[in-house]
Amino acid sequence: MKEILTVTELNSYIANLLDSDPFLGQLWLRGEISGFRLYQQSGHMYFTLKDEDSTISAVMFKSRARGLKFKPKDGMEVLLRASVSVFARQGKYQLYVEEMQPYGIGGLFLYLEELKKKLAAKGYFAPERKKAIPAFVQRVGIVTSQDGAALRDICRILKQRHPGVEVVLVHSSVQGSEAPGELAEGLRLLNSYGEVELIIIGRGGGSYEDLMAFNSELVVQAIYESNIPVISAVGHEVDFTLADLVADLRAATPSQAASLAVADMQALSRQLDNYQQRLLRAMQRKLLYYTEIIDRLMMKRIWKQPRSLLHMREELLSQLEKRLSRGMTETFREKKMRLSMNVAALDSLSPLKIMERGYVLLQKEGRIIRDEQQVQIGDRLEVAMRHADLEIEVIKKERVKRWKS
Amino acid sequence: MEKLSFELALKKLEESVEQLESGELELEESIKVFEQGIELSLFCRKELSQAEGKIQWLVKNLGGEFELLDFEV
Numbered sequence: 422m423k424e425i426l427t428v429t430e431l432n433s434y435i436a437n438l439l440d441s442d443p444f445l446g447q448l449w450l451r452g453e454i455s456g457f458r459l460y461q462q463s464g465h466m467y468f469t470l471k472d473e474d475s476t477i478s479a480v481m482f483k484s485r486a487r488g489l490k491f492k493p494k495d496g497m498e499v500l501l502r503a504s505v506s507v508f509a510r511q512g513k514y515q516l517y518v519e520e521m522q523p524y525g526i527g528g529l530f531l532y533l534e535e536l537k538k539k540l541a542a543k544g545y546f547a548p549e550r551k552k553a554i555p556a557f558v559q560r561v562g563i564v565t566s567q568d569g570a571a572l573r574d575i576c577r578i579l580k581q582r583h584p585g586v587e588v589v590l591v592h593s594s595v596q597g598s599e600a601p602g603e604l605a606e607g608l609r610l611l612n613s614y615g616e617v618e619l620i621i622i623g624r625g626g627g628s629y630e631d632l633m634a635f636n637s638e639l640v641v642q643a644i645y646e647s648n649i650p651v652i653s654a655v656g657h658e659v660d661f662t663l664a665d666l667v668a669d670l671r672a673a674t675p676s677q678a679a680s681l682a683v684a685d686m687q688a689l690s691r692q693l694d695n696y697q698q699r700l701l702r703a704m705q706r707k708l709l710y711y712t713e714i715i716d717r718l719m720m721k722r723i724w725k726q727p728r729s730l731l732h733m734r735e736e737l738l739s740q741l742e743k744r745l746s747r748g749m750t751e752t753f754r755e756k757k758m759r760l761s762m763n764v765a766a767l768d769s770l771s772p773l774k775i776m777e778r779g780y781v782l783l784q785k786e787g788r789i790i791r792d793e794q795q796v797q798i799g800d801r802l803e804v805a806m807r808h809a810d811l812e813i814e815v816i817k818k819e820r821v822k823r824w825k826s
Numbered sequence: 827m828e829k830l831s832f833e834l835a836l837k838k839l840e841e842s843v844e845q846l847e848s849g850e851l852e853l854e855e856s857i858k859v860f861e862q863g864i865e866l867s868l869f870c871r872k873e874l875s876q877a878e879g880k881i882q883w884l885v886k887n888l889g890g891e892f893e894l895l896d897f898e899v
Contacts, residue, residue, distance in 0.1 A: 555833065556836075557831070557836070557873075572899060573899055577899075580879070584879055587880050587882070588881040589883075590882065590884065591883075592883065610884065611884065614892050689836075690871075690874065692836075693839075693870055693871060696839050696867055697863075697867045699846075700843055700846060700860055700863040700864060703843070703856075703860075704856065706849070707851075707853065
């Protein structure tokens, strides 16, 4: 026999069941508001959301309702984010609304503007926190649908540019209520795997509503938190999704994302060729330069006629010799001239010359007599004349004055 | 020494080329830069041809471990 439950136990069992379901924990849905009531005292909003065939009760608490940018009214089509849980007291499940926007492009736009403002204020889109895309990527992570055209486009372009590139795919739905959670989870998975240098997250083009997942806070958050650079590739040219704004680089299409992700190997190979050629050319120029210098040096006579240096020296030597001997001759001649001048001077001073003029040399016993006191009367003196010697006797001695001195 | 990345090697190669082209180096230095440049370019070429080019599908298995499955687009 099975255990008998109380109603409360049953309701709480069901509540647990619903609360543990991740899908019901966070979902987007649209519908028409009916039976809208705003409780003045509590500030909570209660209404029923319906489409053609069914209805569901909804509550939006004051804390959430405060952020509403519009006044909900019966008959209004809305888009809302909510969780589903059990209201145990009445034994019914209902929507607990987190956010709500008027539906339709206008409404969606309003909602996006609001979210964008909020995320911008948190600095999610700031250029300075964007990571650089590595220039040379070998392993690319992709988060997209395995069945989508986007994956085929990305892989085709990747292979075309870089045949050796490795691709690590994480499959995720890209539209519908599960897409935001799966896309975000895909990014986290690649981050914890860690073996890719770059992540492309995206999908092919679609309607504005199809792209909603890329506007979801979950995806924006996951891109923001990624340690690996992220390229967003949502296939639409004109409008930006919030994923585009937060991504490190935005590509307009998946193909463009692939082009941005990896370097073109042919171009790189050409660049390498270019570098190699320039290295060779520059080196050749350098060697040529030195060769020319060496050639120029070798052209000099000294290398062609090693004896010429010797000749030069010999020439110098003989020149020096010539100069030396010329110098010697000069000196000699000068000396000779000075000698003959001296001789002439000597000659004019010689006693013989004086004697020629009639002077004589008076000597006594070989000594020259200069003074009358050296002689006495009767002394025998010798007189030397120019051409004769006389012997004389002193017979008189008298002192005279020849000229006044 | 840390393994040279392709990017760094390419950048160094470019620098070598420009250095050598400037013509300001002594002969001995030129030869050194030239040899280094050639080595870098060979390294880059090797890097270019190294990857295998697989496409794989990353999943986490029930044990919480990563698993890569071959995948054909």
